[in-house]
Amino acid sequence: MQTTSRTGPPDDAEGGAPALAVPGGPRYVSGSPLRTVVMGTVGSLMLLLGSLGVGWLASVSPLRQEPLIIAMRFTTTGVIVSILLLAVGGMLLVREWLRLGQKLNRWGPGSGRWVRIAIAAWSVPMLVTVPLFSRDVYSYIGQGRVMASGLNPYEYGVSTIDNFLQLGADQLWSESPPPYGPLFLWIEQLVVGITGAAPDAAVLWFRALCVLSVLAIMWLVPRLARLHGINPDRALWLSVANPLFLTNFIVSAHNDAIMIALALGGTYAAAVRRDWRGGLLGTTLVTLSVAIKPITLVFLPFIGLLWAGRNASWPRRFVVWFLTLAYSLALLGVMGLINGFGFGWVSAMSTPGSVYIWYAPVGLAGIVAASLAAAVGADRGQWMDAVHGVGQLLAVPIVLWLMFRGRDGKIIRRLAWALTAIVLFSPMIQAWYVVWLIPLFAVTGIRSDWQVDILFFLTAFFMIYAVSDQLDVFPYLDLDLSSGRLIAAIVALSYGVYLWFLDPATRRLFRGRYQPSPLSAVI
Numbered sequence: 097m098q099t100t101s102r103t104g105p106p107d108d109a110e111g112g113a114p115a116l117a118v119p120g121g122p123r124y125v126s127g128s129p130l131r132t133v134v135m136g137t138v139g140s141l142m143l144l145l146g147s148l149g150v151g152w153l154a155s156v157s158p159l160r161q162e163p164l165i166i167a168m169r170f171t172t173t174g175v176i177v178s179i180l181l182l183a184v185g186g187m188l189l190v191r192e193w194l195r196l197g198q199k200l201n202r203w204g205p206g207s208g209r210w211v212r213i214a215i216a217a218w219s220v221p222m223l224v225t226v227p228l229f230s231r232d233v234y235s236y237i238g239q240g241r242v243m244a245s246g247l248n249p250y251e252y253g254v255s256t257i258d259n260f261l262q263l264g265a266d267q268l269w270s271e272s273p274p275p276y277g278p279l280f281l282w283i284e285q286l287v288v289g290i291t292g293a294a295p296d297a298a299v300l301w302f303r304a305l306c307v308l309s310v311l312a313i314m315w316l317v318p319r320l321a322r323l324h325g326i327n328p329d330r331a332l333w334l335s336v337a338n339p340l341f342l343t344n345f346i347v348s349a350h351n352d353a354i355m356i357a358l359a360l361g362g363t364y365a366a367a368v369r370r371d372w373r374g375g376l377l378g379t380t381l382v383t384l385s386v387a388i389k390p391i392t393l394v395f396l397p398f399i400g401l402l403w404a405g406r407n408a409s410w411p412r413r414f415v416v417w418f419l420t421l422a423y424s425l426a427l428l429g430v431m432g433l434i435n436g437f438g439f440g441w442v443s444a445m446s447t448p449g450s451v452y453i454w455y456a457p458v459g460l461a462g463i464v465a466a467s468l469a470a471a472v473g474a475d476r477g478q479w480m481d482a483v484h485g486v487g488q489l490l491a492v493p494i495v496l497w498l499m500f501r502g503r504d505g506k507i508i509r510r511l512a513w514a515l516t517a518i519v520l521f522s523p524m525i526q527a528w529y530v531v532w533l534i535p536l537f538a539v540t541g542i543r544s545d546w547q548v549d550i551l552f553f554l555t556a557f558f559m560i561y562a563v564s565d566q567l568d569v570f571p572y573l574d575l576d577l578s579s580g581r582l583i584a585a586i587v588a589l590s591y592g593v594y595l596w597f598l599d600p601a602t603r604r605l606f607r608g609r610y611q612p613s614p615l616s617a618v619i
């Protein structure tokens with residue numbers, strides 16, 4: 097992936113696709129974007145309906161008394177229908193996102209309007225969808241109750257509060273400290289105070305905050321793209337219109353939406369004004385992002401480089417790095433004094449790292465190490481932990497290299513790669529970790545070759561994994577959870593294979609890069 101010049105690239109250099117044209121003939125038109133927007137909205141509505149049967153719903157939710165939800169959630173037929181709706185709806189969203197990029201292939205005037213219409217239309221059903229793909233939002237409620245009780249959530253898990261499981265939280269969080277900073281703890285406490293910890297109302301409040309964050313990102317992405325000479329409409333399509341982005345930041349209501357909105361805001365403030373004013377504002381916003389989730393600490397050295405100014409000397413860079421870090425730590429220290437928890441979130445940062453997954457390179461290496469340990473009679477846990485620790489340490493020299501090496505005009509691109517290194521060398525890679533990266537790469541340039549192919553593959557892969565992994569299946573049915581996951585995986589994977597190899601429209605994305613189709617129109 098590479099950053100294009102500030103003067104702007106040719107249409108097919110970063111515009112997503114060459115025009116579909118027959119040499120010497122008229123431009124090929126594959127269909128109206130309206131049809132694509134409508135079909136994507138159908139996919140989003142299918143997610144909404146599917147969520148009624150297999151989405152994460154708190155045990156005490158009054159919605160469980162609704163006849164439609166009873167039929168969808170507590171009958172075998174209803175659950176199977178819900179799983180099919182979920183799998184097909186998620187993959188239909190992926191298809192229509194790809195088709196939207198094809199139909200707006202030149203990214204000329206008016207394309208941004210269609211991208212924004214698509215984002216709005218696809219998002220509306222998601223506003224009232226039962227949480228899917230993750231139930232972290234219910235852990236936010238539990239941690240807010242801990243805060244409201246006057247306890248330190250870094251020392252007391254959500255299990256210290258009565259009925260925490262009935263409010264939807266995963267048992268994983270029963271004793272685990274939240275890997276969140278002080279600002280988000282206050283947000284959790286505020287939402288619990290407003291809603292009285294009523295789970296459905298609290299979910300809507302957290303989702304509303306995420307929607308505001310998505311709107312902020314929609315405002316920031318085009319502006320950051322223009323700073324790099326990148327087509328802003330295509331950057332918006334690659335990032336915010338992406339089904340992974342919408343499902344993780346709206347349907348799942350992850351606090352990562354707030355985190356990334358603040359971090360991108362700080363990056364833009366520092367990049368648009370390469371002086372102390374922009375640097376100070378940028379550092380403030382990024383520090384607030386750190387106070388949501390500490391992972392965005394990696395933004396600070398690059399904010400310092402933007403603050404130092406173009407072609408700054410090394411002494412000046414070191415001075416600004418010191419000022420950036422000192423100011424950020426001071427702000428975080430003030431927050432710690434106000435809530436009385438100090439820097440308790442530092443120890444909690446290890447919480448996500450205590451788990452792993454097979455498709456993460458370091459996670460897979462840990463599994464292999466544990467198998468080898470078992471074969472020689474050694475401690476499986478120690479070997480796995482050692483591999484995970486070494487893997488995570490590998491990101492450190494990469495981040496340092498990107499801090500010290502590289503052109504001034506590619507600071508934000510270097511930041512994107514630094515965050516990528518942290519994600520890639522983690523033993524656990526969640527879908528929303530990938531979503532952190534997409535806006536940074538989109539605004540600094542994703543070429544219409546293997547680069548955009550990687551994004552297409554990741555979007556399809558994580559959608560397939562999401563619809564088949566996080567299902568809430570009532571345990572007293574003829575269909576068990578494993579069978580439900582298998583059905584979802586087969587349907588979603590089959591749809592993915594269809595998109596890649598058989599669909600007369602989308603297969604052109606992966607074979608010959610948008611070559612003219614013999615069909616006059618494709619739905």
